[in-house]
Amino acid sequence: MKWTLIVKTAIRDSRKDRSKLLLFMSSIILGVAALVAINSFNDNLVRDIETQSKSLLGADMTVGGNKPIPDLLIASLDSLTSEHSSEVELFSMSYLPSKQESQFVRLKGLTGSFPYYGKLITEPVSAATSYETGRYALVDDGMMIQYGLDVGDSIKLGAITFPIHGRLMNAFGSMDAGTSFAPSVYISGEQMLATELIQPGSLVNYKNYYKIDSDIDLDEWKKERRTQFRNESMRITTIEDQRENLQEAFSNLNNFLNIVALISLLLACIGVASSVLIYVKTKVQSIAILRCLGMKGEEAFMVYFLQIFVLGALSVILGVAIGSIIQVILPIVLKGFLPYEVKMTISSSAIIKGLLMGMLSTTLFALGPLLGVRNISPLKTLRISDDPVKADPLRWLIYVLIVLSIAGFLYSLSGSFIDSGIFTLAILAAFLILFGVAKLVTWCVRKFFPRNASFVFRQGLSNLYRPNNQTQTLIVSIGLGTGILTLLFILQGLILGNVEDMGAGNQPNMIVFGIETDQKDEMEKITKSFDMPVTQHVPVVTMELSGWQGRSKKAWMQDTSRTARRWAMNREARVSYREEMSPDDELIEGSYTGVYNEGDSIMISLDQRYADGLNVEIGDELIWNVQGTIIKTYVGSIRKINFRKMESRFFILFPTGVLEAAPQFMILVTKSPNKQVTADFRNTVVKSMPNASVIDLGSILATLNDIITKVSYVIKFMAGFSILIGLIVLISSLFLSKYQRIRESVLLRTLGAVENKIYKINAVEYAALGILSALTGIVLAVVGSYLLAKFVFELDYNLSWWPILGIFVFIVALTVLIGLWNSRDVVKRSPLEILRNV
Amino acid sequence: MILEAKEIFKTYKGLNKDLTVLDNINFQVFKGEILAIVGPSGSGKTTLLGLCAGLDNPTSGTLNLVEEPISIMSENEKAEIRNQKVGFIFQNFQLLPTLTALENVMIPLELQGRAKGAREKAKDLLERVGLGGRHHHYPSQLSGGEQQRVSLARAFSNDPEILFADEPTGNLDEETGLIVENLLFDLNKEKQTTLVIVTHDLELANKTDRIIKLKGGKIVSDQSIQSASIV
């Protein structure tokens, strides 16, 4: 090959067509910029949200048990981290001298700078740090309101009376509501000893909070040491464990962002392919001349490949640069709009991904149309024809490579062969359907041509099938564009609805424990008198597992081959009974038995994870010790609990008719509108039933809500961003379509068609294209989003048709308007100039 | 013998039936000859020219161009021959719109890998066709006659052994056409090239040595110019 000549020709040839190539470049620049920006915005936001979710735990990891952490483990932990705080926790009666009242409290003695994430919020603010400097106590705000306490009052804990140094406004720890039966009081670890509450035999929990700076995979670390810790009866909790409630929000967010990344890349690729296709078309004549003068097919191909490749590479680099700039500028620009502050760092993985994917997709998608260059016949110099460029058999190789790289990209996102395979097939199917529709349209218009329609109408319609028509290109690109926009729109709505459903606004925020069965009616009356809903009011019976399949728990525990997990076996079971399953739960296996009749076997229902933990199956026998009474049951059904609901969830459900006589209490779940009502309600409840305790979940919910807000924001932002790219690619491919029709339009004009006619002819053509492709795109999007919602996001599907109708009208209008704009360009320019240039 | 056509058929597949455009064409062209192909519109002149120049393949028959069997050669081999030994002039000029006049003329030389001296040679040729001052103009900045003169310069730039011209003056007015005609014959004489011209213009045809008449895809007469001019 004559490389110098090829390079020279490539440079010379590009000189006068920079404007056409500009459009090609812009779709790459935009696509890559979007990819980089989305990826690094993701990285940043996801990290931010993760940090936020750490503030629920206050640390990266906690280790604890009911004895001080053994030195052996301390050593292994110290190698992992530089910083930790320790906590000693016990439950104790406190005495309030000024009110002459006692209250059962959860007392925590803290040493170190816990929390590492989030803040201890107190009133006054300074109390959060200064309480550790001496003999001070921080007391739960709810309790202070309940007893009318003020900062400066006293609280007696064990042997010591502490001045109340501040109100404790928030709480850390598990979101499992059941763990906090009593209000919290914080003192420093040193003072804990002084209270003399830690006596041999007293129930004390020791816990260390760790902050991990290195990038170590904590769950991996934890897995390796599980037995070591288990032998010492120590429990490790990591952020991952903590995230149970947020998991659904997170996995949906991740999936959504992956889809957005894929979509913006695909959009860029459509832009590349359609602009190169049209570029090659404008070059056919030049290529024919070069071929006629003796240039070989491969050399002609190289000339244009070189152009596209170099400009493509430049655009990719430019796109990466712009993408990186966007992520630096965006937070500054959006500062006022963002509901929170985002710390942006340039993500190198996003940049590398952008470079690689940008180059790969530009090259592959440009190669498709470029390959045809090799087959442009020199005969075109003798006979100007608009025959389509002959397709090259090598293009199948390119198609295969494209499909493989899409699959590869998807695999890098999802990590699953099956998922990426299914997705790739779905994308292929969408393409094929659009091609099919395009073919069908040209066929139908030809077959059922309205011969009696007006000239303008006939002319416009026949443009759809005449040689050199743009039906296929435009139907595929408008259809795909519309489809993607609609898909994003629908998905965003579905996911937002689901995520916001978890927000504090819709969640109950108060739980009352310890209600006696005979107080049930009174409790409901009180709740209603506060205008608060009774979200849940159910009995709770505590029991312990004592056997499985005829073996005692003890024998079972000692069996080294056992697969059941210790936590599942040892858990103190809080069991409820009801006739019907909660509508939020999902039955996975077996059938739910609601009522027990004398003589039946007792069929119980287990949560899926709990059943997995015990490794039991439908029909297995489980023996329970209900405060001394032994009850034999069988696993009748396995449910999946909806963890998005802040209600009490029961791993184990009995049918009615078994536990009614067992010692039990009731739990009531409700929602208070504000703090004052919470305090009043608490006062009323505690006065009329001293045995009950009221737990306010408000502060934990506030943190949760914060996270939900962020997740929603990310989803909205990303969807908006990629909808924007979609529009730009769509618009630019429409603008590019001008070059295809330019000669016809000019000729028509030379033949004396009035401006008005040209406008109308083009309007008919573009309207037909717009309507058909938007329709196809929307149908594809509805089907696609239904499948995604069902199989990826596992959401209920619902659709509002009005916005979709809006999208349809918008796309058709946009198509027609740009079509008209394109013809304006033809009408306004001198025909001479165009004829000479063509 | 520089060009030889033996039993050439060319048919195009039609919707209902095939269309035979060239029907058993036989002729030979010798080195240095100047030949005109004439005939009514649609008689197959352009098709024949395309075949002879190796731009297209016959449906059947043999074509030898500069002693090479081009009807059985690959596209790349034919491209090589076109580049080394053949020149072209088209009715609609066919200059590369993105190259300047000078670059258009240089292209065949550069394709031969003769970058050295190409510029000088191209400049000389442009001078020769009277466009010395227009080196850096683009085709869109030149008149039709000027464009055709550039394409003349380009056609001769690789010192072809045979030159094909399809209606070289078809798009030009009489006066300009004459200028181009004269340039073509002068250059041809200088370079001793074989020339095959397709034309409607009888006056132009009469300036050649030999006229082949086509009608309905068949050669109806093949005469040297003395007898042809009598008709």
Ligand SMILES: Nc1ncnc2c1ncn2[C@@H]1O[C@H](COP(=O)(O)OP(=O)(O)OP(=O)(O)O)[C@@H](O)[C@H]1O
């Ligand atoms: N690609 C094609 N498909 C079908 N028929 C073709 C094709 N190309 C040329 N023809 C037919 O071949 C015949 C000869 O065409 P050709 O261009 O060679 O005629 P011509 O003698 O050059 O005419 P003119 O003097 O008008 O240029 C015509 O009837 C034309 O319709």
Ligand SMILES: [Mg+2]
């Ligand atoms: Mg012709």
